[in-house]
Amino acid sequence: MMRYLLQCLLLLGHYGLYESRRIVIVPVPNVSHTSYLTNVARALVDLGHEAWVCMPAYVADQPVFNITGVHVIRYSSNEINTVDSYMKYVRDAYWKDENVDIQRMIDILFEHIEHMITDRDLENAIRAIQPDLMIIDNPPTMRMIAVLAYKLGIPFAFVGSMYDPIGYRVPFTPATLPSALFPYTEVMSFFQRSVSFGVYAIMILFEIFSYTDAVSRFAPEKPYLPIRELTSRAEIVLIESDPILDYPKVSLPNVKLIGGTSVSYAMPLQEPFKSFVDQAELGVVVVAFGSYIVDIPQKVSDKLIAAFKRLPLNVVWRVNMVSPDPDKILTSSWIPQNDLLGHHKVKVLVTHCGQSSQYEALFHGVPMLCMPIFMDQPYNAERTRSKGFGLTLDLKSSTTDEIFSNVMELYTNPQYKTHIRTASKLFKINYKLPKEQAAFWLDHVLQHGGDYMRSLGQTMPGYQFYSLDVLAFCLLIISLLSICCFYVIKTCISRLTVLISFISCAVLTQKHR
Known part of the structure; x- marks a missing residue:
């Protein structure tokens, strides 16, 4: 019996349930990112750890999170809702058919990161907790939060949707890795491969979304x-991606x-959703364009309403209007x-194609009508x-007939349901509940560290990792050889010219004799 109890204790210790650790999580300060990282926090709590999630006041005050067992660190960042302002700016530019000012976008995001890193109250709150690990959301600008972890001497990890082989020092080829900035598939034309190569070359050569000297700043x-x-010294990097959806x-x-x-x-389901869905005889369409697209211009909402009224299905629509x-x-x-x-009665999701919405549709096997709006959504x-999980329309330019016919195609054509339900089965076999996979690996590095998984390429200078010094040496050798060959050829030609001239003179002299 004693031996059995000892084995149980060792097993509990291995999975993090025996030795509790303290973890601070820093998401992008908006609802969607905070929501999925709060899921990870709860999964860590289930393993016996203590978790704190950092939220600005304007996010923490929204009653949409399940924070059971999770602590919240509220911070103000000078009460400047910069990320919210940025999202609204990009959204409004879409409705007005205006191009997004990339420099303004970067400036807005940099402003928020600077507020966070220099927020002494936030720093002191984290310092007082004495965390064993800091988990940082991984959009490019957010990675500068690693400076705060470095300053406080806290090991850190990244969790999020951004796959950046350059930042994580993963060897890759742009020929098979389309940039999320463009709606390309992995099968790219020569032009698309050229664009992909150019994007990654710029990212290698220039630090666009971070201050290179952030540590000294x-x-x-x-x-x-x-x-x-x-940032390449992270204990572990967990990417919200997989070869099934992506x-x-x-x-x-x-x-x-x-x-x-x-x-x-x-x-x-709770009321009023339960009764509404239960009473839908043929099924339900769920319509949601994310937390920032709940106020829709009347011209767009009118055609959506006209299409929805023609459907034999009922509609649950996330929108700020009276039905x-x-x-x-x-x-x-x-x-x-x-x-x-x-719910088994939900047949189609009409979505803006946010990452979280797509994964929820994949997990539950619901075909999607994709109506992307901005950022990575077209991708x-x-x-x-391309994977047969749905269809795509433009939200602004599509007609009522097109919206109606596309929803009906997804509802009546069984191939879409077959494709996404097959993918859903594969996903559950491979990943089960991803938040639990995330908690497992985070617990693993808490118990054992992440050094043994780190490649040497993640700690060497960039010029060595990309072999730029070797390439420079090869170019130098090639240049020297080219110069030597040039002078050899030039000397040979010069001497040959002299020899030809001498022979010509000799021949002419012989003729005159």
Whole structure:
């Protein structure tokens, strides 16, 4: 019996349930990113750890998170809602058919990161917790938060949807890795491969989304490291990607593809959603364009309503408006999207193609009508279409007839349901619940560290990793050989010219004799 108890204790210790650790999580300060990282926090709590999630006041005050067992660190960042402002700016530019000012976008994001890193209250709150690990959301600008972890002497990890082989020092080829900036598939034309190559070349040569000297700016007391060399020292990097919804990607032992952490098994619906869905005889269409697209211009909402009224299906629509037909269209500024998609009566999801929405639809096997709006959404929509999980339309330019016919095609054509349900089965076999996979690997590095999984290429200077010094040496040798050959050829030609002249003179002299 004693031996059995000892084995149980050792097993509990191995999985993190025996030795509790303290973890601070820093998401992008908006609802969607905070939501999926809160899922990871709860999974860590289930393993016996203590987890704190950092939220600005404007996010923490929204009652949409399940924070059971999770602590919240509220911070103000000077009460400047910069990320929210940025998202609204990009959204409004879409509605107005205006090009997004990339420099303005970068400036807005940099402003927020600087506020976070220099927020003394936030720094002191984290310092007081004395965390064993800091988990940082991984969009490019957010990686500068690693400077705060470095300053406080806290090991850190990255969790998020951004796959950046350059930042993580993963060897790759741009010929098979389309950039999420463009709606390309992995099968690219010569032009698309050229664009992909150009994008990655720029990212290698220039630090666009971070200050290269972020350490000296924000932690001058610490030994200097370029930002890329600092971020490549993460204990582990967990990417919300997989070859089922996305395309195959190469990785290293400390770069794990885990699928989408927003997914979970569906909970029973609450009112008013339960009665509405239960009473739908033929089924339900769920319509949601994300937390920033709940106020829709009337011209667009009118054609959507006209299409929805023609459907034999009922509609649950996340939108900030009163339903024009409450018996057929249920409107709400918030919906339990994951729980709805898990209900057997939900047949189609009309979506903006946010990462979390797509993973929830994949997990529950619901075909998608993709209507992308901005950022990575066109890329997400194209991969969905190319894999047979749905169709794609433009939200602004599509007509009522097109919206109606596309929803009906997804509802009546069984190939879409077959494709996505086959993919859903594969996903569950391979990834089960990704938030639990994330918690497992984070617990693993807490117990054992991540050094043994780190490639040497993740710690060497960039010029060595990309063999730029070797290439420079080869170019030097080639240049010297070329110069030598040039002078040899030039000398030979010169001497041959003299010899030809001498022979010509000799021949002429002989003729005169």
